[in-house]
Amino acid sequence: MTTRHRPPLTPAQLADLQDLALAVRAHCVRMAGGGGCFLGASLSCADLVVYLYRHVLQVDPRQPDREDRDWFLLSKGHDVPALYGTLAELGFFPRERLAKHLSPDDCLYWHPNRGVPGVEYHSGSLGHLLAVGAGVALDLKLRGHDQKVYVLLGDGELNEGSVWEAVLVAAAHRLDNLIVVVDRNGFQANLRTEELVPLEPIADKFRAFGWYAAGVDGHDFNALHDVFSELGGSDGRPRAVIATTVRGRGLRNLEARADRWFCRLSDGEVAGFLAELRGGGAVDLDTPGLVVR
Numbered sequence: 001m002t003t004r005h006r007p008p009l010t011p012a013q014l015a016d017l018q019d020l021a022l023a024v025r026a027h028c029v030r031m032a033g034g035g036g037c038f039l040g041a042s043l044s045c046a047d048l049v050v051y052l053y054r055h056v057l058q059v060d061p062r063q064p065d066r067e068d069r070d071w072f073l074l075s076k077g078h079d080v081p082a083l084y085g086t087l088a089e090l091g092f093f094p095r096e097r098l099a100k101h102l103s104p105d106d107c108l109y110w111h112p113n114r115g116v117p118g119v120e121y122h123s124g125s126l127g128h129l130l131a132v133g134a135g136v137a138l139d140l141k142l143r144g145h146d147q148k149v150y151v152l153l154g155d156g157e158l159n160e161g162s163v164w165e166a167v168l169v170a171a172a173h174r175l176d177n178l179i180v181v182v183d184r185n186g187f188q189a190n191l192r193t194e195e196l197v198p199l200e201p202i203a204d205k206f207r208a209f210g211w212y213a214a215g216v217d218g219h220d221f222n223a224l225h226d227v228f229s230e231l232g233g234s235d236g237r238p239r240a241v242i243a244t245t246v247r248g249r250g251l252r253n254l255e256a257r258a259d260r261w262f263c264r265l266s267d268g269e270v271a272g273f274l275a276e277l278r279g280g281g282a283v284d285l286d287t288p289g290l291v292v293r
Ligand SMILES: [Mg+2]
Pocket: 154, 155, 156, 183, 184, 185, 186, 187, 188, 189
């Protein structure tokens, strides 16, 4: 894979990505108040979602359903706060709407819903959207369209047989317009993936199925830019990017904690996390009042 069609990130572009990712992380923390959310996993994929929407996806916030758009499918649907936050920051809907997360007056649910501008498909029952993405990619190819389909998978989803059925189908139909990004945060719910059902070597497994596969640090925007710059061309191979990430990235005491899967934060805890994101001290997660399961 040698196609390189993007110049390196400029310092201004890098700063923009960092600022956008910080804003999205803050939105995720706020959504962890009230009814709560899967905060740690939302933070592990936040940089990936931000990078894709800022530099890869051909989408128009003013016309989310325009026919010539690229598709983004969040298969790891329980991490939708990262997507909601990114869509709001990019203008798909007003930021103020995020305050209605889990409100009965809106459809900003725990899992993606097609009623939210920019959300392509419902998800949350894990292991299904790669099959949907393969179908969309096949349809685009059959109709002669050149858009691409991006599917963000959680690493825990790789334990689903439906994922590997879709991997087979994508290779059989030579869907080089299909790009999988695996959020390799090393956890499946409250367990480490390698202690539950070991997944490695993930990249080699995709290659064995006829895919192109590359690994990358999922929090390094320059590295992400390099990897995604290499994904052009039309050699018939679907693409997989295995992005190594840290669950809870950005909140020091939340990072890589097996026992911090779902978080429901008090107002004070939200304020503490937001202060940490702004450069303050790390929040002690073991103080009474933090609800986790
Ligand atoms: Mg995971």
